[in-house]
Amino acid sequence: MVDYGNYRWLQYNTIIDNTELDLKEKGLLLVMFRYVNYEKGYADPSRTLIKKLTGISDNRTLDRIFNSLIGKGVLIRESGKGGRSKYFIKVGGEITTNTKVVPSEEVIPVEEKKQKIEKNNNAHNEFFEECWSLYPRKVGKGKISATEKKALYKLNDEFKRCIERYIKESKNTEERYIQHGSTFFNSGYVDFLDKNYKENKYNNQNTSVRKVADF
Structure with a gap:
């Protein structure tokens, strides 16, 4: 700089x-x-x-x-x-x-910037694979974008808690009624974030709400 x-x-x-x-x-x-x-x-x-x-x-x-x-x-x-x-x-x-003067701005070489992006992408993918292995219904993996993986990576442990909560809430639910992985990873997890989740929220709902197949 x-x-x-x-x-x-x-x-x-x-x-x-x-x-x-x-x-x-x-x-x-x-x-x-x-x-x-x-x-x-x-x-x-x-x-x-x-x-x-x-x-x-x-x-x-x-x-x-x-x-x-x-x-x-x-x-x-x-x-x-x-x-x-x-x-x-x-x-x-x-x-x-x-001499090109760039005030208050760090000039990052192209190769270094490329390596940094690749490193971040690898971290996002590793975290995604770890979380995907935890999810009960592994359907639609290819429908989850790099942007969404980055967003989930930022949530980190909170997203893992979302999966744990959903597994707990759906433990007595038939597999065909469990959200596809792509649905949960793209938007379904939002209800299970720390700020939104309430214990037994889904257990207290009418079971008919659960029995809408996720296709």
Whole structure:
């Protein structure tokens, strides 16, 4: 992760510490540095603004300092083709914009990100297989999506309790009336979550409610 503030500060210090530049050259270079647009990759302040901020009113003097900076390899100038010139600043031998700065954001290599996703998917699948082995009616396994497996993984032990509760509530129920695994794993478990479940809830209901086959 690159800290944008620290990165700019290091560049600033590199300019200040450059013993090959005199005071006026450093002043002009710092003004240009101030106006580098990191999306465009260059600085293009107006000549009027440059004169105002540097205190250099004479065009010939300003051009001489620009040419000196270019000659010393710390500044690159490109013609604006009818518009303002573009100035690229080189700090420590590199153009400042060569380093992509992503403030407050960690850049994760593609391969590392891929491995992380695979690791998470493996964990989701392992948990799903463990829970599937506990469920009494193993029908419709292929109907459970990766998204649902991820949601169940987040529930973790609470989902296992859902299965235990359903097994307990349906222990005297004919198998054909027990929910398919796909039904329970996709939505049926919701009634058995900690916040929703009440002991003997299903035992107190009319048995006719149970005897609706799950196809």
